[in-house]
Amino acid sequence: MEGLEVGNADLIVYIHPSKANKVRQAILRQLSSLLFTYDEIFNGVVLAYEVTIQSRTAKILPGLVPHFGVKVKATFLIFSPRPNMLLEGKVVKLGKESIHVVVLGFCSVAIMLEDIREEFKYKIKDGQGVFSSRSHKRHIIKVGSMVRFSVKSLDEETLHISGSLVPPHTGCIRWLFKLV
Incomplete structure (x- = not known):
């Protein structure tokens, strides 16, 4: 069947400091919010993902509520139908x-x-x-x-x-x- 694609992405996932002791779980939760919804960035519907954390260090973003960014590498299965497929x-x-x-x-x-x-x-x-x-x-x-x-x-x-x-x-x- 046409319309299924595999895409790779280097991402930075921003996590609230309260989740600092469960970083992997927080990353998975953020990426799960993309599932089964159309995403313009991926130009399709994200059906599944696999993620690898790139580094053990994170960049702290200052602000009213500071967050820290974790670099991840993700592989996505994307459903992207087009006319005439x-x-x-x-x-x-x-x-x-x-x-x-x-x-x-x-x-x-x-x-x-x-x-x-x-x-x-x-x-x-x-x-x-x-x-x-x-x-x-x-x-x-x-x-x-x-x-x-x-x-x-x-x-x-x-x-x-x-x-x-x-x-x-x-x-x-x-x-x-x-x-x-």
Whole structure:
């Protein structure tokens, strides 16, 4: 799946003096605040990190409440979807007008009817709604299916993606793998 990147960063983490006896714990707490939120500096959503403290010395910053800065080296796993990227996710809701998908368990995707190839037709099968291909009988998208789709747009604030099943090589992953 596209959109996952590994990034390295040299950072200075500022810690309150009351946390001086638990520096590692304070650093981890600061970096944990970045998880699962869009960060403009990394241009994506931080999914995981690994940190190494660079030195045992810290620089004290004077002020009303003095802090000290600790140099760390961090490796981040970043989810950074861009338009036209191919992503994969699980269908969680399906209706006549749209398919709703979740990517990596936290990112919401909506694929609207105008972004679904014309070969797919909505049907009720065994009491459930499905999108079935007219040209390939076994190519079916239903709730629980894993689908590959193209990114149309991304709203960073709400982590909501607008997707498309129009490009070739998009659709139900199970069926796409049988083609290869």
